Amino acid sequence: MTVNPAIQGREFPPVPPYLVGREKVREFARAVLATSPLHHDPDAARAAGYADVVAPPTFAVVIQEATLAQLLADPDAGIDFSRVVHGDQRFSFGRPIVAGDELTATLRVSSVKSLGGNSMVTAETTVTDHDGAHVVTAISTLVVRGDE
Structure with missing residues (x-):
């Protein structure tokens, strides 16, 4: 089976909201070896002007995963x-x-796109907060290997 090029431009419905937890941020930071106090210490984060601990930049993949699951399914x-x-x-x-x-x-x-018998699927996940303001856009390119 090959990737259907007609999916280009398709937008999926929003996934259920994700509530970012302090411990999830800390766990992720430990997993990616992010040692900044901003990721672990709420007081340090507040002193820097944030409401709570700040997620490492790649934490956005946690939220993006649910949207990619829609595409893959x-x-x-x-x-x-x-x-x-x-x-x-x-x-x-x-x-x-x-x-x-x-x-x-x-x-x-x-x-x-097709390239050498493979398909390249680029998907953009737009993440907004509860007020609808843009937080991050996560862009993934998946390579779907062609038939052998």
Whole structure:
């Protein structure tokens, strides 16, 4: 099965809101070896002007994961997950993610390209806060290996 190029431009419905927890931020920071006190100490984060601990930048993938699951589960997309390799990841921030944020994410397939028998699917997840303000856009490129 090949990736359906007609999914380019498709937008999926928003996923349920994600409430960013302080302990989740701390756990993620430990996992990625982010040692800044801003990620671990609420007092240090408040002294720096934040409401609570600040998530490392790559924490956005935690929120993005639910949107990518929608794409991968869509039979019309034609994506065989067993053939997927993560090709690229980028972020464009409006502001940092902070514990206490309630974030909503929406995915749009921005590009589908064929290259050497493989498909490159680029998906942009836009993450907004409870007021609808932009927090981050997480851009992933998935490489779907072609049939052998």
